[in-house]
Amino acid sequence: NAGLYASMFARQFHAELLLAHAFVLSPRAMDVETGVTAPATKSQQRQDLEQALMGITPRYEEGVKHVRTALVDGNPWERIPALAERDAPSLIVLGTSGRGRIDRGVVGSVAEKILRKASQPSVTVGPLVAPFRPASTTIRTVLYATGLSEIAARGASYAVGIANAFQASLEVLHVVREDVRNPEQLSELQGRFHEVLKGIVPEHADSIANPSALIEVGSAHERILKRLKETSADLLVLSIRKSSHLWLQSRLSGAFHIIANAPCPVVTITG
Numbered sequence: 408n409a410g411l412y413a414s415m416f417a418r419q420f421h422a423e424l425l426l427a428h429a430f431v432l433s434p435r436a437m438d439v440e441t442g443v444t445a446p447a448t449k450s451q452q453r454q455d456l457e458q459a460l461m462g463i464t465p466r467y468e469e470g471v472k473h474v475r476t477a478l479v480d481g482n483p484w485e486r487i488p489a490l491a492e493r494d495a496p497s498l499i500v501l502g503t504s505g506r507g508r509i510d511r512g513v514v515g516s517v518a519e520k521i522l523r524k525a526s527q528p529s530v531t532v533g534p535l536v537a538p539f540r541p542a543s544t545t546i547r548t549v550l551y552a553t554g555l556s557e558i559a560a561r562g563a564s565y566a567v568g569i570a571n572a573f574q575a576s577l578e579v580l581h582v583v584r585e586d587v588r589n590p591e592q593l594s595e596l597q598g599r600f601h602e603v604l605k606g607i608v609p610e611h612a613d614s615i616a617n618p619s620a621l622i623e624v625g626s627a628h629e630r631i632l633k634r635l636k637e638t639s640a641d642l643l644v645l646s647i648r649k650s651s652h653l654w655l656q657s658r659l660s661g662a663f664h665i666i667a668n669a670p671c672p673v674v675t676i677t678g
Contacts, residue, residue: 409502484520
C-alpha cells in the first residue's frame, strides 16, 4: 500500500522512485558470502531478495519517469536513513503495521525508528489506510495540523504544495498548549505564526493563520483523528520539533499514535 502511494507521489511530481529494502543476512548466508565454508559467493538469501525486489517493481512503474531499486545490508532503521542521507529524497514513504503501545515500548516499530533517525520529510501509511485503488485513489483534501510555532509553519509549504499539485482543498487545524488560555497570549502566538507564514507561503498566510479551529494539547490526538474523519481528509500534514533528542522522542511517540490510527497517510516534517 505504501509503495502504491509512493508511486502516486512520484507520478504527480514527475519524480524518480527508489524502491529500497534493508535486510540482515542469516548466519548461513553470511558464511557463504564471507567464504567461511567455501569460496565467497552471493548467498541464496541475497539472490532471492534481489529477484523479489525486481519482481515487484513493475507494479509501481506506470506513469513514473524512472524506478530503480536498492537492496541494502543491515537493520532498516539504520540503513534506510543512511540511504536517504546519500540520495537526499524529497520524501521517504514508509508502511507500518502500527503495533500496540506495549510492543513498541519493548521492541519498537521499524517505521517509528526510521522516523526518529531520518531528517527528510516522511509519508507514513498506517494499517488503517484503505487499500490504494489506482483508478480512484487521489488527494482531494489535505488536513494541516499546526501548533502556531515556527517549526509548525515549516509544514505549510508541504501542505500547500501537495494541495496545489493535486488541486485538493486545504483544511487547517490549530493546536495550542494547555497553558495558552489568555486571549492576548493566543493573539501573540498567532501574530508570530502569521509573520513566519508570510515568508514561507505569503499568498496563503492569512487563511492558514485564521484561528477558527483551536484545540488543546491534552486532547490533540483524539481531536486530530476526529477531524480527519469529519473532513474525510486524504492526507494529514504534521510538523515535529527536533530541538533535542528527548523532545523528538516524546513528540514522535504522539505522532506515531496518530499515524497508527489515521485513516489516511501522514506527512511528518521534523526540524
